[in-house]
Amino acid sequence: MIGIIGYGSYLPRYRIKVESIAKEWGSDPESIKRGLKLFEKTVPGLDEDTITIAVQASKYAVKRAGINPEEIGAVYIGSESHPYAVKPSGTVLIEALGIGNDVHVASYEFACKAGTEAMFVAYCLVKANEVKYALAIGADTSQGAPGDALEYSASAGGAAFIMGKENVVAEILFTNSFTSDTPDFWRREHEFYPRHAGRFTGEPAYFKHVVNAGKLLLEKSAMKPEDFDYAVFHMPNGKFPQMAAKKLGFTKEQIETGWIVPWMGNTYSGSSPTGLSAVLDVAKPGDKIFMVSFGSGAGSDGFVFKVTDKIVDVQDKAPKLRDMLDNNKIYLDYGEYAKFREKIILNE
Amino acid sequence: MKDVAVIGIGMTKFGELWNKSIKDIFVEAALKAIDNAGVGHIDSMYVGAMSGGLFVGQEHIGAVMADYLGMNPVPATRVESACASGGTAFRQAYFEVASGSSEIVLAGGVEKMNDGVDVTAALATAADQEYEVYNGITFPGLYAMIANAYMHQYNATREQLAAVAVKNHHNGFNNPNAQFRSEITIEQVLNSTLVADPLRLLDCSPVTDGGAAVILCPLELAKQFTDSPVKVISTAQASDTISLYERESLTSLKAVSDAAVKAYKQANLKPEDIDLAEVHDCFTIAEIVASEELGFFDKGCGASAVEEGKTSIEEGTIPINTSGGLKSKGHPVGATGIAQVIEIYEQLTGQAGKRQVKDARIGLTQNMGGSGASCVINILEAL
Amino acid sequence: MITPKYVREIPQRYRLEAAKCKNCSYISFPPRLVCPKCKSRSFDTIRLSDEGKILTFTIIRVSSDIFSHQTPYGVAVIETSEGAKLMAMIADTKIEDIAIGKKVKLIFRKIRDEGVSGIHCYGYKAVVI
Incomplete structure (x- = not known):
């Protein structure tokens, strides 16, 4: 059996409400809440970045897996906000976790699906008997340009998954991917904020890839939507995953548990991974989980998980996503948010 | 060890001395001390300075000050013990006199903190x-x-x-x-x-520019220079x-x-x-x-x-x-x-x-x- | 550029490696070559736990330039559960919640940047729990 042996997620404590952003740009918060189903989002502290988020989530994953970190043979962090343009994020992580030097490390980038790509590769390395354990992380401190619609969604957080063969808590039954060259969202070298193609990000980008990947995964697994207890889709806003679920034949109830975006925002590479983490926090042995990510550019990765008996042994060993989402919040006003996100030009 | 006395003192006004360099400040204090003691020469000098390097970008403070004081070739040593640099310079000067290796020794200290650095x-x-x-x-x-x-x-x-x-x-x-x-x-x-x-x-x-200096000599010689020496x-x-x-x-x-x-x-x-x-x-x-x-x-x-x-x-x-x-x-x-x-x-x-x-x-x-x-x-x- | 000296401190900054004296059990953080208590020169490398309490603290309102955009922030002397002591910035905590005796958890955070184009420098901070 191959699959997830430990998982962990992390969200910063800071939040900003849709109202606080809308006020600054003369927008109507009610129409954003209604149209996009977004209410508030996480904001990273000045001392947080993709690396610190990845480290914290990974520490929780190691705690749940109960393994010696030195036995992890590969570490891949997927993010579109790696702190360095050139220099791997994972090298910091291996030192912080005490993984040692006998390990493969790389940073992945594929807009919002870099995390699930890292999960796929980690799974394959274990399956190929190349490594005993592989650690995959999706984490981001994503940026939206001031005044852009993305500002209401771009948030911070991440989830980490350790793949292995023993004491699996969620077996990976099937995987797939659907990828094409679709420039719906991008950030050029040296640019601070990403750009997007407006409504083109919807039907020809998000929905085309998520729905096609989802259909192919259902075919590959020979399963029907009603065979699943939970479904998780990439969550650029509250509305898109609901619509994708409907198109594929999943119910609101199936996506409810992993649908954390209205209060978390879009954690980009961490989006569907944190959604999966929220599901694993409450899943019962035997539950089946359907997951499809989406990364602009564009592509979707699909996974079918089957939760094992071991899940109940690990759920309480580290903080749960919903607890981090609902508790200990510190709200920021837009000025503080602009400072935290380094949107203000400072003197050196 | 010989008994040691302080026979002269000199200091600048302390404050933001924008028009004075670290050299100006030290030399002003040292000259006052030399004149106050009425000594024609010094045999050696110690300069307490915490961080000429960081405050004004100048190290080698002992040699710099001996030069600008017109005292070459006397030995000049910079003493550093952070904010205790001055008191420690005094102690080193005391030992040089007490040991008998020098007679008239200047113990000074200086810092130029207001020169635009963090x-x-x-x-x-x-x-x-x-x-x-x-x-x-x-x-x-x-x-x-x-x-x-x-x-x-x-x-x-x-x-x-x-x-x-x-x-x-x-x-x-x-x-x-x-x-x-x-x-x-x-x-x-x-x-x-x-x-x-x-x-x-x-x-x-506060953050301060300023210099201070004293002259030490063996107690047995002190009366040659002053009626009121103070014994260390x-x-x-x-x-x-x-x-x-x-x-x-x-x-x-x-x-x-x-x-x-x-x-x-x-x-x-x-x-x-x-x-x-x-x-x-x-x-x-x-x-x-x-x-x-x-x-x-x-x-x-x-x-x-x-x-x-x-x-x-x-x-x-x-x-x-x-x-x-x-x-x-x-x-x-x-x-x-x-x-x-x-x-x-x-x-x-x-x-x-x-x-x-x-x-x-x-x-x-x-x-x-x-x-x-x-x-x-x-x-x-x-x- | 502080990169070379930064790298030497990684075991301490990232994963709290300390030296426990083989003779008197005193824990030095960071590790030393000579035990300050008994002068022994033999140590075991240990990793400090992430739990501790505040022995004293301050709130920095005026910082050096490198931290000036983060003020006001707390800094505390922390005693870990092993009895080792260290100094750490306080993260994710309201200023009024910082007090002597409060329990803290040590977490991994970015501490500073080496200018706008230099390396990011990481380390431990403390969160009041």
Whole structure:
């Protein structure tokens, strides 16, 4: 059996409400809440970045897996906000976790699906008997340009998954991917904020890839939507995953548990991974989980998980996503948010 | 070892000396001391300077100052022990005279802090760079931590801390060389801007440019130069952990008590034999804790002692910082230890004017580096 | 450029490696070559736990330039559950919640940047729990 042996997620404590952003740009918060189903989002502290988020989530994953970190043979962090343009994020992580030097490390980038790509590769390395354990992380401190619609969604957080063969808590039954060259969202070298193609990000980008990947995964697994207890889709806003679920034949109830975006925002590479983490926090042995990510550019990765008996042994060993989402919040006003996100030009 | 005397003093006004370079400042103080002592030459010189490199980008301070003082080729040595550099330079000069290897030796100190650099960062190099400063601490912050621990342990009040600043400003009002010659009130201290809680702006010594110098010679030669030499009867130094966090007690300054024990033993004196003291009040809490470590007050009683006037010129049992201290006189770090000696010299020779402590015969200087990782104590006696 | 000296401190900054004296059990953080208590020169490398309490603290309102955009921030002397001591910035905590005796958890955070184009420097901070 191959699959997830430990998982962990992390969200910063800071939040900003849709109202606080809308006020600054003369927008109507009610129409954003209604149209996009977004209410508030996480904001990273000045001392947080993709690396610190990845480290914290990974520490929780190691705690749940109960393994010696030195036995992890590969570490891949997927993010579109790696702190360095050139220099791997994972090298910091291996030192912080005490993984040692006998390990493969790389940073992945594929807009919002870099995390699930890292999960796929980690799974394959274990399956190929190349490594005993592989650690995959999706984490981001994503940026939206001031005044852009993305500002209401771009948030911070991440989830980490350790793949292995023993004491699996969620077996990976099937995987797939659907990828094409679709420039719906991008950030050029040296640019601070990403750009997007407006409504083109919807039907020809998000929905085309998520729905096609989802259909192919259902075919590959020979399963029907009603065979699943939970479904998780990439969550650029509250509305898109609901619509994708409907198109594929999943119910609101199936996506409810992993649908954390209205209060978390879009954690980009961490989006569907944190959604999966929220599901694993409450899943019962035997539950089946359907997951499809989406990364602009564009592509979707699909996974079918089957939760094992071991899940109940690990759920309480580290903080749960919903607890981090609902508790200990510190709200920021837009000025503080602009400072935290380094949107203000400072003197050196 | 020979007995050693101080025979001349000189210092610049302390303050923001925008038009004077570090060389100008040191040479002015040194020339005053040479002229005051009436010596035609010096055999050697020591210069206390914490960080010429960071403040003005100049190292090799000993050679620079000997050159600009027109004293080449005398040996010139820069002494560094952070904010205790001056007091330590004095101690080195004392040894050179006491050993008999030189006769007329200048002990000076200088710092030019107002030259446009990040002073907070420069001063912080006196703490552990990798485990204290890396984690965001500043010097006011280190002493603020001592203050919080002290107030927590001994129930000392914010007002008691403020009383140190009020007293020292009162004394400095009568010191023509002081940076701040203004009386302040408890309320002004308590309403001043927070720097590092619980310390406020008026709890902190200022950023100062200044220089100070004294001339030492064997006691047996002193009468050739002056009718009123002052004898150095003790010099002692001690060290402690560089990091505040590694100390067993966060409300003590062990280097001060360690140096004090040695200093009193060498002079065969007890704390109550001291008539006045210049104590390193870089922050109000520092004077309180140091006054306890010097044996003037029991542990935990230093704060109330200030409030009760026990350290004032007018009614004190042990007047502290009659010069105005670092707080009001200013704190050009490398010069401070020498300026402390100058105040004691003026007091013991009856030249302190309105600051004069009656019948002052024995005075002590306590000069401290960092958050107390080094301390040097010098005791002087009128003859 | 502080890169070379930064790298030497990684075991301490990232994973709290300390030295426990084989003779008297005193824990030095960072590790030393000589035990400050008993002068022994033999140590075991240990990793400090992430739990501790505040022995004293301050709130920095005026910082050096490198931290100036983060003020006001707390800094505390922390005693870990093993009895080791260290100094750490306080993260994710309201200033009024910082007090002597409060329990903290040590977490991994970015501490500072080496200018706008230099390396990011990481380490431990403390969160009041």
